[in-house]
Amino acid sequence: MNRAILEGLKRRISSVHGVWVDELPSVLWVMRTTPKTTSGESPFNLAFGTEAVLPLEMVFLKLCTSNYERGHSEEGLRANLDLLEERRARAHLRALAFKKVTARIYNRRVRPRPI
Template sequence: MPKEGTGATPFHLIYGGEAVVPVEVRVESNRLQHYVEDNAERRLLELDLVDESRAKAAILLMAYRQRMKQNYNRRVIPRLFQVGNLVWKKVKPIGDVTKLEAPWAGPFKVVEKLRLGAYYLEDEDG
């Protein structure tokens, strides 16, 4: 199946053509019925164009990623904290964690603002 980001199948980007699935061999699809021995020239031409199709897929992928980034950033609510604020920290589950355990730890005190969205935290107790 062609990928949404590139518009091409991974097989096509690697080999420059589409794969022949076993069903097509058995049923003799339209593609196989029109195959002739001089298709070697056509195959060489496809291989010459594979670099262009890869470059086109890279451009499409960059545009797709940019659209995904814009869509994600449109829904993100930026949160800014000041030194001294009390915050909760999201805990990533490790080991045998059940879904009923709290996904947050804290409260923690913001000790230092490192950069946009990054903070140095300290346990509230000290």
């Protein structure tokens, strides 16, 4: 995880040292809201049961943010929380399947040595 944070900071900061403090929150936001390959879900989604709304989406309104109604939103959040355990279980199964495929590909190249 630390390596991923450092790589994200290196991409954003080329030669100016000391600016990393200002860029750290945006790098962490990206890491929390980007879906991961193994589970197919973002860590934010697995923790809170809903997709994150970017601050920029509140400034430049999209269809989903312009039609926001508090009552419907709260009902949707409750429904998402009810399905959260199921979503986590599905993500866990996807991660296990990904690891199994990765192990199969790795083991295909391994040649046993005679003793």
